[in-house]
Amino acid sequence: MQEIAEEAGVNKALLHYYFRNKARLGEAIFRRVAHGLFARVGAILGGAATLDDKVRQVVALYIDQLAATPYAPGYVISEINQHPERAKQLLEAIGQLRAQAMGDHFIAVLGRQLQDAARAGRIRAISIEQFLANVASLCVFPFVARPMLCAVLQLDDRGFERFVRERKATLPDFILNALRP
Amino acid sequence: MQEIAEEAGVNKALLHYYFRNKARLGEAIFRRVAHGLFARVGAILGGAATLDDKVRQVVALYIDQLAATPYAPGYVISEINQHPERAKQLLEAIGQLRAQAMGDHFIAVLGRQLQDAARAGRIRAISIEQFLANVASLCVFPFVARPMLCAVLQLDDRGFERFVRERKATLPDFILNALRP
């Protein structure tokens, strides 16, 4: 609370005045960050584009977004680890997306799309769970694990920037190739 | 310190007797976990198997290892985030592997192998950095982000087990397909 108050340029007591206690402040922060983490990808994946376009758009958008807010995924993950009740709050944050889009949940939309493409022989069969896990892993992990990755690969800050640029350029093809029949 | 002492069945003061302070205890724990996280994958990737076999072996081994010690990656990552000096300790832990193997660093070995395979037209060209990042992402992220993943995909504990089994079976082909020319 002390550090947050200083960062915000106000007094400790004022935080208690607005948020009552530390837990409620934590909750407010979590909701905001969790929503920001899923809003834009969810909109793309639940939209009307082709599978090919969705992959290219999501990778480009997500890598840029994560480069701007690299701590968001690690924060959300560690929060859910420490406070299991956050899982429900995360679902609520994602549920809002559906309301805004006035359509089906993006997972349902994308799942149908994968099934149709597989039946038509345009891609290999893959479950929605594995597909989302693969795309999320490939986009998010390098930012979550940045310090570990940089240590192992001996990258400084500029090296990591180069790495991210290369990744943005090569990742869509990597994923689409993997799906090719 | 209190919780650790209780878990170990000893007194708080005894921890200070052995480790002097909290920082040194943290360091000792980090070294042990970091080494365990890289020892076996490093051995496989730096070994003499074909690229194809390495991918299959690493995925199988790492998914099993992570299922057994799911907190290890998240712990190492968050430690390096909070204490940048840990990056050096991580490199030392990885450096030990090289000494044990009496050969080149696993990254050097694997890098040459990727270059040779690409020149021979057996795989698409890919940098060692992107390759390692891809394999690590796909194996590790689902365990690091397990609670988030389970929330989004609506998986309970048994559902996650099923997800992991499916992943172990399908991930090698996903990766090898992506590399196919």
Place this chain on the structure above:
DNA sequence: GTCTATATATGGATAGAC
């Protein structure tokens, strides 16, 4: 080596002045 007792610092939270 292992414990009890204690010194010291810090964190969350509240009371009350302005």
Place this chain on the structure above:
DNA sequence: GTCTATCCATATATAGAC
């Protein structure tokens, strides 16, 4: 609304008995 002052609990760390 915003601050100062303060309460209370807990954390790390040390001293010293056994």
